[in-house]
Amino acid sequence: MNLSQFLFHTKLQNVWIREPHISVYIRRSVRFIGDKSIPCLDIGSVEVDENFQGQGVFTTFLERFECEAKQLNRAVFIESILTHRFQKYLASQGYTPVPGTSDLAPNMYKFPA
Numbered sequence: 319m320n321l322s323q324f325l326f327h328t329k330l331q332n333v334w335i336r337e338p339h340i341s342v343y344i345r346r347s348v349r350f351i352g353d354k355s356i357p358c359l360d361i362g363s364v365e366v367d368e369n370f371q372g373q374g375v376f377t378t379f380l381e382r383f384e385c386e387a388k389q390l391n392r393a394v395f396i397e398s399i400l401t402h403r404f405q406k407y408l409a410s411q412g413y414t415p416v417p418g419t420s421d422l423a424p425n426m427y428k429f430p431a
Contacts, residue, residue: 321379325386332362339370340379349395351416351427358395358427359387380411388430398423 319335324344332345343363349356361383366375380394387394396413399405400423405415413426 321382321386325390337379339367339375341365342379344383346392347395349393349416349427351393356427356429357390357392359383359390359392360395360397362397384428384430391430393427393429395425395427397425399426 319333320337321335321342321344324330324333324335331347332343334341334343341364342361345360345362347358347360349358349360361380364376384394394413395416396408399408405424405426408426408428411428412431413428416425416427419425
Protein backbone atom coordinates (compact mmCIF):
# COMPACT_ATOMS: atom_id res chain seq x y z
CA MET A 319 0.00 0.00 0.00
CA ASN A 320 1.25 3.51 -0.74
CA LEU A 321 0.44 6.86 0.88
CA SER A 322 -2.40 7.76 -1.49
CA GLN A 323 -4.06 4.37 -0.98
CA PHE A 324 -3.85 4.74 2.81
CA LEU A 325 -5.36 8.22 2.77
CA PHE A 326 -8.15 7.06 0.43
CA HIS A 327 -9.18 4.26 2.85
CA THR A 328 -10.78 6.32 5.58
CA LYS A 329 -11.33 3.33 7.88
CA LEU A 330 -7.65 2.40 8.13
CA GLN A 331 -5.96 3.99 11.14
CA ASN A 332 -2.41 2.67 10.70
CA VAL A 333 -0.36 0.82 8.12
CA TRP A 334 3.12 0.12 6.80
CA ILE A 335 3.33 1.67 3.37
CA ARG A 336 5.89 0.76 0.75
CA GLU A 337 7.05 3.11 -1.96
CA PRO A 338 10.20 2.95 -4.08
CA HIS A 339 13.22 2.64 -1.78
CA ILE A 340 11.28 3.44 1.42
CA SER A 341 8.93 1.80 3.93
CA VAL A 342 7.11 4.01 6.43
CA TYR A 343 4.79 3.14 9.31
CA ILE A 344 2.08 5.82 9.42
CA ARG A 345 -1.15 6.38 11.30
CA ARG A 346 -3.98 8.79 11.82
CA SER A 347 -4.15 10.04 15.39
CA VAL A 348 -5.26 12.73 17.76
CA ARG A 349 -2.38 13.94 19.94
CA PHE A 350 -2.42 16.06 23.05
CA ILE A 351 0.25 18.68 22.47
CA GLY A 352 0.43 21.19 25.27
CA ASP A 353 -3.17 21.53 26.36
CA LYS A 354 -4.75 20.97 22.94
CA SER A 355 -6.12 17.96 21.13
CA ILE A 356 -4.56 18.01 17.64
CA PRO A 357 -5.56 15.77 14.70
CA CYS A 358 -2.32 14.38 13.23
CA LEU A 359 -0.80 12.18 10.60
CA ASP A 360 2.01 10.28 12.33
CA ILE A 361 5.25 8.83 11.10
CA GLY A 362 6.22 6.08 13.52
CA SER A 363 9.08 4.36 11.72
CA VAL A 364 11.07 4.85 8.53
CA GLU A 365 13.26 2.41 6.63
CA VAL A 366 15.13 3.68 3.57
CA ASP A 367 16.88 1.08 1.42
CA GLU A 368 20.57 1.13 2.35
CA ASN A 369 21.80 2.03 -1.14
CA PHE A 370 19.46 5.06 -1.22
CA GLN A 371 20.11 6.59 2.21
CA GLY A 372 21.24 10.21 2.13
CA GLN A 373 19.83 10.73 -1.38
CA GLY A 374 16.63 12.59 -0.49
CA VAL A 375 14.25 9.61 -0.52
CA PHE A 376 12.78 10.45 2.90
CA THR A 377 12.86 14.20 2.24
CA THR A 378 10.78 13.70 -0.91
CA PHE A 379 8.35 11.46 0.97
CA LEU A 380 8.07 13.96 3.86
CA GLU A 381 7.28 16.84 1.49
CA ARG A 382 4.39 14.84 0.01
CA PHE A 383 3.27 13.71 3.47
CA GLU A 384 3.18 17.32 4.68
CA CYS A 385 1.10 18.37 1.65
CA GLU A 386 -1.41 15.60 2.35
CA ALA A 387 -1.56 16.53 6.05
CA LYS A 388 -2.23 20.15 5.10
CA GLN A 389 -5.09 19.16 2.78
CA LEU A 390 -6.58 17.13 5.65
CA ASN A 391 -5.94 19.97 8.13
CA ARG A 392 -3.75 17.72 10.27
CA ALA A 393 -0.39 18.29 11.90
CA VAL A 394 2.54 15.99 11.09
CA PHE A 395 3.81 14.11 14.15
CA ILE A 396 7.13 12.22 13.98
CA GLU A 397 7.92 9.77 16.77
CA SER A 398 11.18 8.95 18.52
CA ILE A 399 13.75 10.76 16.43
CA LEU A 400 16.95 8.87 17.12
CA THR A 401 19.67 10.91 15.41
CA HIS A 402 20.74 14.44 16.22
CA ARG A 403 21.28 15.14 12.51
CA PHE A 404 17.64 14.28 11.78
CA GLN A 405 16.44 16.37 14.74
CA LYS A 406 18.37 19.37 13.39
CA TYR A 407 17.00 18.82 9.89
CA LEU A 408 13.40 18.67 11.15
CA ALA A 409 13.90 21.79 13.28
CA SER A 410 15.19 23.60 10.17
CA GLN A 411 11.96 22.58 8.41
CA GLY A 412 9.73 24.08 11.12
CA TYR A 413 9.24 21.08 13.39
CA THR A 414 8.98 21.62 17.15
CA PRO A 415 9.87 19.11 19.89
CA VAL A 416 6.85 17.88 21.81
CA PRO A 417 7.13 19.16 25.40
CA GLY A 418 7.83 16.41 27.90
CA THR A 419 9.37 13.90 25.50
CA SER A 420 12.87 12.48 25.91
CA ASP A 421 15.81 14.56 24.73
CA LEU A 422 17.43 11.31 23.57
CA ALA A 423 14.61 10.43 21.18
CA PRO A 424 12.15 13.33 21.04
CA ASN A 425 8.87 13.43 19.20
CA MET A 426 8.44 16.45 16.93
CA TYR A 427 5.43 18.01 15.22
CA LYS A 428 4.57 20.61 12.62
CA PHE A 429 1.26 22.34 12.02
CA PRO A 430 0.07 22.79 8.43
CA ALA A 431 1.39 26.06 6.99
